[in-house]
Amino acid sequence: MATVTRRLDDISPKEPVIAPGQTYGSITDLVNDVVDQTERPPRFWLAVFGIGSLLLMLLLNAVGYLLIRGPGIWGINIPVAWGFAIINFVWWVGIGHAGTLISAILLLLRQEWRTSINRFAEAMTLFALMCAGMFPLLHVGRPWVVFFMFPIPSTTGMWPQFRSPLMWDVFAINSYMLVSAVFWYVGLLPDLATLRDRAWRRWNDAPPPERKLADRIRQIAYGMAAIGWRGSARHWHRYEMTYLLLAGLATPLVVSVHTIVSFDFAVSVLPGWHATVFPPYFVAGAIYCGFAMVLVLMIPIRKVYRLEGLVTMNHIENMAKVMLVAGLIVFYGYLMELFFAWYSGNTYERFMMQNRLTGPYWPAYWALILCNVLIPQLLWLKRVRTNLVVLFIVAIFVNIGMWLERYVIVVVSLHRDFLPTSWGAYHGTFWDWALYLGTFGLFLVNMALFLRFLPMINVFEMKHLLHSKMPQPAKGEESR
Amino acid sequence: MTAAVETSPRVYGVIAEYDDPEHLVAAARAAHEAGYRKLDAYSPFPVHGLSEALDLRRTGVPSIVLIGGLVGAAAGFGLQHFTAVINYPLNIGGRADLSWPAFIPITFEIAILCAGFAAAFGMILLNGLPRPHHPVFNADGFDRVTRDGFFLCIEAEDPKFDPESVHAFLQSTDAKSVSTVEHSYDVAQS
Numbered sequence: 001m002a003t004v005t006r007r008l009d010d011i012s013p014k015e016p017v018i019a020p021g022q023t024y025g026s027i028t029d030l031v032n033d034v035v036d037q038t039e040r041p042p043r044f045w046l047a048v049f050g051i052g053s054l055l056l057m058l059l060l061n062a063v064g065y066l067l068i069r070g071p072g073i074w075g076i077n078i079p080v081a082w083g084f085a086i087i088n089f090v091w092w093v094g095i096g097h098a099g100t101l102i103s104a105i106l107l108l109l110r111q112e113w114r115t116s117i118n119r120f121a122e123a124m125t126l127f128a129l130m131c132a133g134m135f136p137l138l139h140v141g142r143p144w145v146v147f148f149m150f151p152i153p154s155t156t157g158m159w160p161q162f163r164s165p166l167m168w169d170v171f172a173i174n175s176y177m178l179v180s181a182v183f184w185y186v187g188l189l190p191d192l193a194t195l196r197d198r199a200w201r202r203w204n205d206a207p208p209p210e211r212k213l214a215d216r217i218r219q220i221a222y223g224m225a226a227i228g229w230r231g232s233a234r235h236w237h238r239y240e241m242t243y244l245l246l247a248g249l250a251t252p253l254v255v256s257v258h259t260i261v262s263f264d265f266a267v268s269v270l271p272g273w274h275a276t277v278f279p280p281y282f283v284a285g286a287i288y289c290g291f292a293m294v295l296v297l298m299i300p301i302r303k304v305y306r307l308e309g310l311v312t313m314n315h316i317e318n319m320a321k322v323m324l325v326a327g328l329i330v331f332y333g334y335l336m337e338l339f340f341a342w343y344s345g346n347t348y349e350r351f352m353m354q355n356r357l358t359g360p361y362w363p364a365y366w367a368l369i370l371c372n373v374l375i376p377q378l379l380w381l382k383r384v385r386t387n388l389v390v391l392f393i394v395a396i397f398v399n400i401g402m403w404l405e406r407y408v409i410v411v412v413s414l415h416r417d418f419l420p421t422s423w424g425a426y427h428g429t430f431w432d433w434a435l436y437l438g439t440f441g442l443f444l445v446n447m448a449l450f451l452r453f454l455p456m457i458n459v460f461e462m463k464h465l466l467h468s469k470m471p472q473p474a475k476g477e478e479s480r
Numbered sequence: 481m482t483a484a485v486e487t488s489p490r491v492y493g494v495i496a497e498y499d500d501p502e503h504l505v506a507a508a509r510a511a512h513e514a515g516y517r518k519l520d521a522y523s524p525f526p527v528h529g530l531s532e533a534l535d536l537r538r539t540g541v542p543s544i545v546l547i548g549g550l551v552g553a554a555a556g557f558g559l560q561h562f563t564a565v566i567n568y569p570l571n572i573g574g575r576a577d578l579s580w581p582a583f584i585p586i587t588f589e590i591a592i593l594c595a596g597f598a599a600a601f602g603m604i605l606l607n608g609l610p611r612p613h614h615p616v617f618n619a620d621g622f623d624r625v626t627r628d629g630f631f632l633c634i635e636a637e638d639p640k641f642d643p644e645s646v647h648a649f650l651q652s653t654d655a656k657s658v659s660t661v662e663h664s665y666d667v668a669q670s
Contacts, residue, residue, distance in 0.1 A: 162583060163583075178593060224612070228610055228611040236527075236530070241603075242603035245599045249592050249596050253596075467525065468528075
């Protein structure tokens with residue numbers, strides 16, 4: 001097990017997980033000042049919030065028009081009944097998984113570099129899941145009767161079909177959303193108490209006319225959210241156990257969720273979907289895309305909020321390495337799909353693969369290979385992993401590539417299945433694109449609000465990490 | 481115990497602040513060795529060695545999580561069994577009503593969901609939270625506990641509690657400051 005528990009910063013000790021010179025107080029200020037000191041948010045924030053709000057309006061329009069006219073405004077048809085809605089659903093869920101991976105699996109593996117990115121990545125998980133959850137909901141066509149999918153005794157006298165992977169999905173996504181939210185809140189609890197106490201201190205220190213209403217409101221709001229956390233040793237004792245258990249529970253959960261998402265495809269009999277490699281290949285794809293998204297968000301944010309001392313190049317490089325490994329597993333998945341199609345000896349399987357490579361949608365497949373397989377090979381070079389601009393671009397390519405992957409899986413497999421008489425074609429319409437771009441609005445607005453009102457880095461864990469990194473000679477001399 | 485409470489009913493305890501976690505752990509260990517039992521340490525992050533110093537052992541959380549997980553699994557499977565076998569069996573190609581392998585994914589998800597909720601809410605409730613106010617918040621400078629303050633409080637309920645001797649004891653542990661914590665905020669500030 002030694003290799004597993006070896007920390008990444010042991011391998012490259014020159015790149016620390018916290019920059020030198022930080023103290024408990026300075027870490028607290030560095031992170032929390034963003035939330036409660038800045039009078040005006042930086043331009044970057046205003047831009048994100050502004051663009052996000054515009055896209056959010058697009059989303060509201062797309063959803064509103066959809067509810068009036070029905071899914072006919074989309075490009076979906078028979079045979080391609082699963083269009084953008086399912087592609088985007090899988091894409092967003094996959095992005096969400098990186099958050100849980102960083103917070104849970106890396107915690108269990110004692111990768112302490114996760115500490116400065118886990119809060120942020122978990123927030124990303126929640127917001128990505130909100131976006132993902134919208135798509136199946138809207139894809140059912142009549143979202144107001146979506147309660148048919150829940151096991152509620154109703155006048156229909158019927159129950160959901162629990163043998164269907166689509167029902168498994170309903171339970172998997174909802175459980176995942178709730179457990180992620182709880183995990184996130186438990187992690188936030190001590191930091192909410194910090195914000196409460198900072199607001200109280202400033203409100204208390206200021207002379208009476210200076211007492212700002214804003215600080216009072218902060219104190220009450222964060223105080224209620226912190227439910228009276230007081231850093232008691234007894235509380236910490238249970239807290240640490242709880243956090244470890246939640247991580248232990250979230251780890252199989254995240255793997256099971258994307259496995260079940262892949263079952264939506266793999267349990268069917270359609271060539272291109274019916275493959276045993278799907279669960280691991282989907283999970284790796286989710287990690288791949290999610291880490292790319294964390295990089296896309298983290299690279300500008302650490303610059304704007306001057307968090308280079310807490311999110312060091314070491315973090316960036318480690319994320320790039322995880323991305324590279326996940327990308328190679330995904331590549332293996334692509335190779336296996338090719339191999340299965342050939343080795344099955346099945347006419348339809350072979351035709352599906354030939355159609356994928358050379359059929360009407362060939363540009364999507366080869367663009368996916370370019371984005372997901374070829375370009376990320378640059379990550380073998382340390383120069384690329386430590387060059388923020390290049391890394392940012394590579395991460396964007398991976399996000400596009402993973403979207404194309406789902407496009408290929410959904411559209412290309414469906415449009416030509418067994419009977420040539422029932423073949424068809426599919427293209428996203430304006431409303432498909434509007435809904436997809438609109439979910440970026442939901443995501444960005446949520447992200448902007450998170451950056452503004454909550455500490456984006458887990459402050460108490462950073463202090464804990466700092467304590468463990470401090471030189472300890474004083475311990476032996478002074479305490480005894 | 482009653483004697484201590486009678487001497488000053490308004491006093492919650494005596495609190496000492498330390499510069500760093502090492503001093504806090506040493507002081508907590510010394511206090512425990514000196515026979516104080518009703519005491520608690522407060523810190524901005526979980527300090528290693530503090531639980532041992534205060535002799536905190538079982539958290540009670542793991543058993544709650546286990547119960548939560550088992551109840552969730554039973555409920556998840558029970559739901560599917562009831563709907564698919566008892567209440568509305570559907571004959572699909574003569575396949576078994578109790579097609580249990582197809583029920584496993586949902587059983588698993590519900591089990592994790594219940595275990596996760598049991599862990600989080602179990603921890604919060606065992607900790608006596610939510611409790612927006614607590615006498616220890618009256619201590620001078622206690623807002624630093626979520627920043628860089630390390631505190632040890634010996635409570636008046638301790639059988640060995642005596643304001644004078646506790647003060648003296650805490651002074652002897654390299655404390656940065658030692659003060660009395662009142663039950664009421666107004667008294668503490670006046």
